[in-house]
Amino acid sequence: MNNETRTNPGRGGDVETVARVTDLVKAFNDQRVLDGVTLDVRRGEALVIMGPSGCGKSTLLRNMVGSLTPTSGQVELLGEDVTALGEAALDRLRLRFGILFQSGALFNSMTVAENVALPLREHTDLDEDTIGIIVKLKLELVNLREAADRMPAEISGGMKKRAGLARAIALDPELLFYDEPSSGLDPVTGAQIDQLILNLTGKLGVTSVVVTHDMGSAFHIADRMVMLDRGRVLKVGSREDFEALRDAPAACDPTTELIRQFLRGESHGPLTHRRRDGGYEQDILSTAG
Numbered sequence: 001m002n003n004e005t006r007t008n009p010g011r012g013g014d015v016e017t018v019a020r021v022t023d024l025v026k027a028f029n030d031q032r033v034l035d036g037v038t039l040d041v042r043r044g045e046a047l048v049i050m051g052p053s054g055c056g057k058s059t060l061l062r063n064m065v066g067s068l069t070p071t072s073g074q075v076e077l078l079g080e081d082v083t084a085l086g087e088a089a090l091d092r093l094r095l096r097f098g099i100l101f102q103s104g105a106l107f108n109s110m111t112v113a114e115n116v117a118l119p120l121r122e123h124t125d126l127d128e129d130t131i132g133i134i135v136k137l138k139l140e141l142v143n144l145r146e147a148a149d150r151m152p153a154e155i156s157g158g159m160k161k162r163a164g165l166a167r168a169i170a171l172d173p174e175l176l177f178y179d180e181p182s183s184g185l186d187p188v189t190g191a192q193i194d195q196l197i198l199n200l201t202g203k204l205g206v207t208s209v210v211v212t213h214d215m216g217s218a219f220h221i222a223d224r225m226v227m228l229d230r231g232r233v234l235k236v237g238s239r240e241d242f243e244a245l246r247d248a249p250a251a252c253d254p255t256t257e258l259i260r261q262f263l264r265g266e267s268h269g270p271l272t273h274r275r276r277d278g279g280y281e282q283d284i285l286s287t288a289g
Helices: 057-064 087-094 112-123 128-141 157-168 187-203 215-221 239-247 254-264 270-276 280-288
Strands: 017-028 031-042 046-050 072-077 097-100 175-179 207-211 224-229 232-238
Touching (some): 031 046, 031 224, 031 232, 046 187, 046 215, 057 207, 112 128, 187 207, 224 239, 232 239, 254 270
Parallel strands (some): 097 175
16 A cells, blocks of 8 residues: 655644655565565654554564665665665664664663663763763653662563663654553553653654554554554554544445454454464364374
8 A cells, every 4th residue: 555645644734754664575484574565754753553463563663673684675764775774874873763672671780770871871972970960861751760770670561661761762862663662561551651652752852653552552642553464554544544444333345344353452353254264274184184
């Protein structure tokens, strides 16, 4: 599906495209995990990428940040062709964006404050007093300043994610990528993470790309949404477009009904029919034979 015109609903006017994925294909052996994905990310928006498990969400994210090399197609990030960059140039580009991993990905041998300070020590010439001030500011942004001297093993999963977010914003990135930010969290902690994403996007002007299958979170934080299935883009639209689709009566079109089932979290529909008709019985019988 072709992307729509680059006008950000709710923000008004034409805006700059800070990331663009064009005809992206990623295959592992003979399996195409991404099959011709095309989408844009607009400066200052929160773009949510969603879809069923195994649809290629995290693979798309890893291609966008340069940790995987596409089989074919192109990824442009902040004006750079990621697919054409050497490792040194890619490392320089990575200083302009941050990533929040599912687990927080903290170094267990470092305190929370030391984790946040690490990119500042590695990539700037700031003195330790200045780094200490910046670390406190970043921890305050994620409501975690009181845990600065604690080790990762001493804090909860939600606190680890907030610490990971503080580290991701240590260098004041233009763009933030989130991989399942509310995964494994209780509803209250998940809502806190959602609010942090909104605050960073709205107050600091950071562009956010969020991979999630949590529909409550998605509808709370998104300006626009992208629905993937089997490595393809089924729909790109505003949050309001997807809300209207979610709340609409049943559709005759199979693709629309598949998206609607996912958005509503229903147990019956094209997704479950497809899994049921996926050759399970034949697979069991062939194994037994």
